[in-house]
Amino acid sequence: MATAAFMPLAQIESKAWGWQVPIARIEHPLGGVPTDRLGSRAREVVEYFVSQARGQEGGRAGGTAHAVGEPVLSVPSDPWAFFDFIQSKGWGDGLPVLPPTPDRVERMLRSAGVPADAFVGFIPPEKLHCTARDVAANCVLAGLPDAAFPVVLAAIRAGLQERFNLLGVLATTNPCATTVLVSGPIAKELGMNAGASVYGPGNRMNATIGRAVRLALQNLGGAWPGPVDKSTQGSPAKYTYCFAENLEESPWGPYHVDRGFKESDSTVTMIAPEGPHNMHDPASTSGDNFLQYVIGSMTHCGHNNLYHRGDTFLVLCPEHATMLARDGYDRARIRQEIFARARVPARAMGREAFEHFTSHWPRKEKIDFETGTLSIVDAPEEINVVVAGGPGKHSSWLPTFGLTYSTIEKL
Amino acid sequence: MTTTIEILNPTFARVSGQELRKAPFPRLEEGTKVRIGFLNNQKPNTQELLALVESGLREHYQVESRTFFKGDAAHPAPPEVIEELSRFADVAVLATAD
Numbered sequence: 001m002a003t004a005a006f007m008p009l010a011q012i013e014s015k016a017w018g019w020q021v022p023i024a025r026i027e028h029p030l031g032g033v034p035t036d037r038l039g040s041r042a043r044e045v046v047e048y049f050v051s052q053a054r055g056q057e058g059g060r061a062g063g064t065a066h067a068v069g070e071p072v073l074s075v076p077s078d079p080w081a082f083f084d085f086i087q088s089k090g091w092g093d094g095l096p097v098l099p100p101t102p103d104r105v106e107r108m109l110r111s112a113g114v115p116a117d118a119f120v121g122f123i124p125p126e127k128l129h130c131t132a133r134d135v136a137a138n139c140v141l142a143g144l145p146d147a148a149f150p151v152v153l154a155a156i157r158a159g160l161q162e163r164f165n166l167l168g169v170l171a172t173t174n175p176c177a178t179t180v181l182v183s184g185p186i187a188k189e190l191g192m193n194a195g196a197s198v199y200g201p202g203n204r205m206n207a208t209i210g211r212a213v214r215l216a217l218q219n220l221g222g223a224w225p226g227p228v229d230k231s232t233q234g235s236p237a238k239y240t241y242c243f244a245e246n247l248e249e250s251p252w253g254p255y256h257v258d259r260g261f262k263e264s265d266s267t268v269t270m271i272a273p274e275g276p277h278n279m280h281d282p283a284s285t286s287g288d289n290f291l292q293y294v295i296g297s298m299t300h301c302g303h304n305n306l307y308h309r310g311d312t313f314l315v316l317c318p319e320h321a322t323m324l325a326r327d328g329y330d331r332a333r334i335r336q337e338i339f340a341r342a343r344v345p346a347r348a349m350g351r352e353a354f355e356h357f358t359s360h361w362p363r364k365e366k367i368d369f370e371t372g373t374l375s376i377v378d379a380p381e382e383i384n385v386v387v388a389g390g391p392g393k394h395s396s397w398l399p400t401f402g403l404t405y406s407t408i409e410k411l
Numbered sequence: 412m413t414t415t416i417e418i419l420n421p422t423f424a425r426v427s428g429q430e431l432r433k434a435p436f437p438r439l440e441e442g443t444k445v446r447i448g449f450l451n452n453q454k455p456n457t458q459e460l461l462a463l464v465e466s467g468l469r470e471h472y473q474v475e476s477r478t479f480f481k482g483d484a485a486h487p488a489p490p491e492v493i494e495e496l497s498r499f500a501d502v503a504v505l506a507t508a509d
Contacts (some may be wrong), residue, residue, distance in 0.1 A: 002508035012507035021434040021505070030509040031455035038456060042463030045504075048472055051500075053439035069423045077416040091421055099432040100419045128424035168485035212445075218421045309484065360453040361478070403485035 001045050008227035009125070009171055011064055012210035016127040024048035049353060075099065088142070089217050093211065098141035101238045108136045111146040112153075121152065121160040123221035124167035130220045138219055142212035148190055148205055151268055152212045154409040158270040159217070159405040168403050169272040170223035173230050174304060176272040176401035177237035178213055179401055181313075181386065183256045184266030186243035186411055194244035196390025199276055237275040243388050249318035249382030250387035251325035258331055258385075265324030266411040270311060273398035274303065279318070282393040290320055290336065296321045298376055298397055301349050306374055307357035308402030310384040314338070315396045317389040335380040343373035437502055444473040448500030450492075452484040452507050461504065 001024040002010035006028050014021040025048070026041040033041075072094050082099055086092040096103075109116050109132060123130050132153065139152055159166045159178060169176055182192055193203035200204040200207055223229045231238070256267040277296040284290035294314065305312045314334070316324070324334065346354050346369045354369050367374060377383055384406065389395070400406075438444055447468065449461045458478075464475050479496045481488040488496075496503055 001504060001506070006508035010506065013508075014485075015431060018430075020431050022436055023508075024476050028509065030457070030460060030507070033456060035456065035459050038460050038463055042460055042467050045460075046467035049468060050437045055438075062465045064505050069420050070418050071423045073420050074415045075418050077414045081413070082416075086421075099416060100421055101416060102419055123424070130424045132423075133419065134424050137421045141421050165486060171486060195491075215421070220424050232491075255453055303507070338469075345487060356455050360483075401485070403483055 001026055001048075002368040003030055005029075006230065009230055011399065012125050012222060012228055013167075013171075014265075017126055019102075022048070022052050027340070028275070045402075072102070073207075075389040091141075091215075091226055092217075093237065097141045098143050100137040104140050105133060105136045108139060108144075108146045108149050109133065112147070112149045114153065120156060123156070123160070123217060124223075125171055126220075126222035128220060128222075134220055135216050138216035139208075139212040141175070142208050142215050145205065145240070148209050148212075150411055151180070151182060151186065151190070151209055152216065154268040154269055154411050155209070155213045156157035156216060157411040158268055158407040161270075163188040163405040164270055164272070164407045165401075165404045166217070166221075169401055170217060170221060171228060171230055172401060172403075173232045174401050175231050175233055175237070175274050175340035176304075177235055177241045178210075178217060179237070179246065179271040179273055179277070180209055180213055180406070181255070181271060181406075182209070182242070182244040182266070183245040183247070183254055183269065183386075184261075184411070185264070187247070192244040194246040194248075194388055196286075196392075198243045198246070198388045198390070202242065206242045206244065207240050210240030212249070213242075214238060214240060216234065223273055228304060235275055237273075239276075241273075243384055244391075246318055246388045251321055251332055252385070252387070255386045256408065261408075262411060268409050268411060269406050269408045271398060272398075272401045272404040273313060274393060276396035276398055277303075279395045279397060280393060281395075287329050288325040289337075290323055291329070291337055294395070294397070295338060298338070298342045298399075299344045301344065301353075303399035304402030305399045306344055306349075306402075307374050309378055310378055310400050310404050311384055311400040311406055313384045313386060313398035313406070315386050315388050315398060316321045317392060317395045318387060319393055321387045321393045331385040332380075334385050335383040337379065338383050339380040341378045344376070346370075346372040346374060349374075374400075439472060439502075441471055442473065444475070446499055446501045446505035447474055447476045448496040449476060449478045450481060450488060450496065450503065450505050451478050452481050454484045454509065456505065457507050460507070464504065 005028040024045045114132045119134040182221045192205045279295040
């Protein structure tokens with residue numbers, strides 16, 4: 001069964017599994033409706049069930065699971081008309097795009113030494129068979145420089161790892177965005193920004209890597225905003241969200257070493273966070289005091305990490321990171337302190353939200369509404385610590401979708 | 412006259428060739444015994460709605476039902492849950508999209 005607003009997503013997911021499944025349409029919404037008003041929705045389901053049971057039989061629906069598109073299209077050469085064309089098809093993001101001509105796509109593939117037909121994956125929700133050529137077409141559309149193509153491929157491969165839960169990330173009502181963290185020598189080689197305004201705007205590499213990943217997943221997976229990408233409010237982070245680790249000013253070495261890679265490696269980490277939550281602390285002169293500020297910034301409602309599983313990212317500016325390191329904090333100690341001390345009073349959620357989220361609580365601890373507190377993650381290891389940004393006293397926290405874990409690929 | 416260029420379709424991906432199958436739905440006469448499995452995604456009001464649906468179906472069939480749980484709304488149900496459900500049920504309400 002699907003509410004009217006979610007019917008297109010339900011149909012696409014059903015087809016992606018190769019099935020045409022009977023779906024009862026019910027009035028939207030379901031959540032938040034007083035229980036005494038659920039009766040009409042239940043009747044819609046019962047009536048649909050009974051009608052199916054009276055007349056429908058199993059068999060072949062005919063056709064294939066997915067529509068077949070034309071691989072090559074003839075489009076207007078005028079840049080404005082081309083932009084209009086892409087928008088009219090729903091293949092853009094509202095910003096100008098470049099034409100993925102066969103020669104331009106071929107050039108990108110050749111520069112990376114990647115065969116055009118190299119298999120990349122089955123991108124949800126439609127789960128079509130996607131090749132490097134298909135991804136490259138979207139990279140050109142996004143204005144990606146050729147040299148960054150391997151980063152986008154690695155990001156998509158990371159996103160296709162099971163733990164990332166790409167289907168959930170792309171289809172959820174949550175405002176999470178597919179986010180790319182680049183760590184290692186490749187960031188500098190590409191001229192990525194790891195310093196001031198690290199989240200943008202300005203740097204073409206950062207901007208187009210994030211945008212290319214988003215457009216490729218949207219266009220090849222079918223995650224169209226509105227009918228399929230069901231984000232209730234969306235997010236500016238969904239246009240593009242990519243940043244590089246500031247290795248030169250990190251007191252703790254590369255982030256990817258923390259995840260088992262060699263220092264000389266370059267890696268791409270896929271994350272599914274909300275937009276960055278700023279933590280402005282210009283006053284602290286000690287690591288202890290600053291960490292209390294970080295904990296205070298994390299202990300509120302509204303983010304999914306509070307009640308779902310999943311990891312989260314603390315992105316420290318170099319000045320905050322240097323202060324913490326000076327006072328004896330390494331990544332492990334930061335994680336431990338935050339895990340132990342960042343707790344939200346259960347009462348802050350209000351009773352109804354508390355009872356809902358704890359009715360199928362994934363954690364072992366039992367929480368009392370009046371006196372209990374909730375940790376923001378399940379374990380210290382789920383707090384990732386990265387250094388990025390430029391001069392100043394602004395760090396950030398990236399709460400995630402919660403039903404996702406960041407995944408990493410080596411370039 | 413509008414001039415044109417050729418581009419690679421940015422939405423083109425190879426189809427699997429998998430034929431779309433229609434999920435079988437058993438023909439049920441009024442009063443028939445039927446075992447119905449409900450898969451609860453544990454979102455707000457799902458349990459309440461499924462209980463009302465079950466109650467409504469009892470007006471038409473001799474219903475034996477069981478409710479199964481996905482774990483969370485954003486992941487597919489674990490295979491062992493689907494296997495158990497399919498062993499039990501003649502027909503199932505497998506998903507709630509909202």
